[in-house]
Amino acid sequence: MLTLARKQTIPRYLLFFCILAVLSVFLLWPIYLTVQGGFLTPEGEFTTKYLQSVFEDPLWMAGLGNSLMIAAATTVLCLILTMPMAVLAAKYDFRGKAAMTSLLLIPLILPPFVGAIGLRALLGRFGAVNALLLELGILEHGQPGIDFLGGGEGGRFWGVVVMEALHLYPIIYLNITAALANLDPALDEAALGLGAGKIRRF
Template identity: 30%
Template sequence: MNRRRDSAYSGIPRWVLAIAAVGALFVLLPLAAMVVRVNWPQFIPLVTSEASLTALSLSLRTAAASTVLCVLFGVPLALVLARGDFPGQRLLRSFVLLPLVLPPVVGGIALLYAFGRQGLLGRGLEVAGIQIAFSTTAVVLAQTFVALPFLVVSLEGALRSAGGRYEAVAATLGARPTTVLRRVTLPLVLPGLASGAVLSFARSLGEFGATLTFAGSLPGVTRTLPLEIYLQRETDADAAVALSLLLVVVAVIVVGLSYRGPAPAGSGSGSARSPGSSGRLSP
């Protein structure tokens, strides 16, 4: 009997559970209200209209592209922030994570003055015949700008948790830095990288403010699903609610995939092996 009680003990006081229940209700109640408000007989026609499917397709494609850019830029940034030691490192981290606290509209304005026709780089790009603002490329850049910190935070935390002992052992065995990165570091933090990539995809999927400011709302070009919901709210409330529920369902599935309980780094679950497990590391 005592063993059962010990094994079932969670260490959470009842008053904490009560406050957690209130917090959960605070999140779930608005979603439940939206579900009640949905026009269920017309739900399928509303979410499968041409405008809705076009916006959803554009959102999925641009979110996937921005996630690729987040991984491309975020992995080196996280490595530099977690493993590097140089003057201005804290300042760099602050700027990289700035989109987490900036209003998305501010990010869109910053992108517009950087890549717009009269922007810092936009003038040169315009001369070369490249126009970024108010294009699908602008949507991808806006989504990348707001989603990149999610991958950097996740991966930097995983790198700090994993430590550097395995990399040090691999280096003493003669492995070059690139080999250590490819065969030791990345396998160790693969769960954190996957989680960060999924969260970046989810954030990109729901991006609104920066996209509207920098890319506009052109049907089939820059009008993503959040923009379609905003416009439908002014003309067809039933369509806006139905599309909102669709976006919630997609987001829940995406975020749920990132929290399937991956094994912690270095636990020997197969994705992370110690450098000495194969006998040697070839440089």
């Protein structure tokens, strides 16, 4: 007869293999097909001509350059947004800290299009920022509002960067918070005892 411990272990293994099967079908298999299609000809021979064609086509290179610039700008903006909040959450205790942390993680569960609609309502030509500028007298009545998201290539670029940063910053926030929380407090106390200031200890 199976012992109680083994009876409890079997469902765990079944769950593990079910999850592994789902990941294999919906994640690993598509990745394999993508890599296979990029380096194999229809006849099954290995080739790099598909990869070379990317670097030979100006349109593809422009897209690759835009992707790299968006990734770099998004990362920098995420760091600017999350670093102060992560330090505040990891180093200090205050009322409402748990609520603040929960609110900061909301973008993880929101669909991206919700943020896009909100950003459009905020920074679009008829958005809240233009309404505020109109109330302050910076814009005149009848004057077209400023389209912060569509005013040329720069506007579209930064619109995408802001949207990506607002959607992805919780990931960097969680990583920085975890890294700061795992630091030994004794190191900070030792640095303080040696006369190091707040910036240097950080």
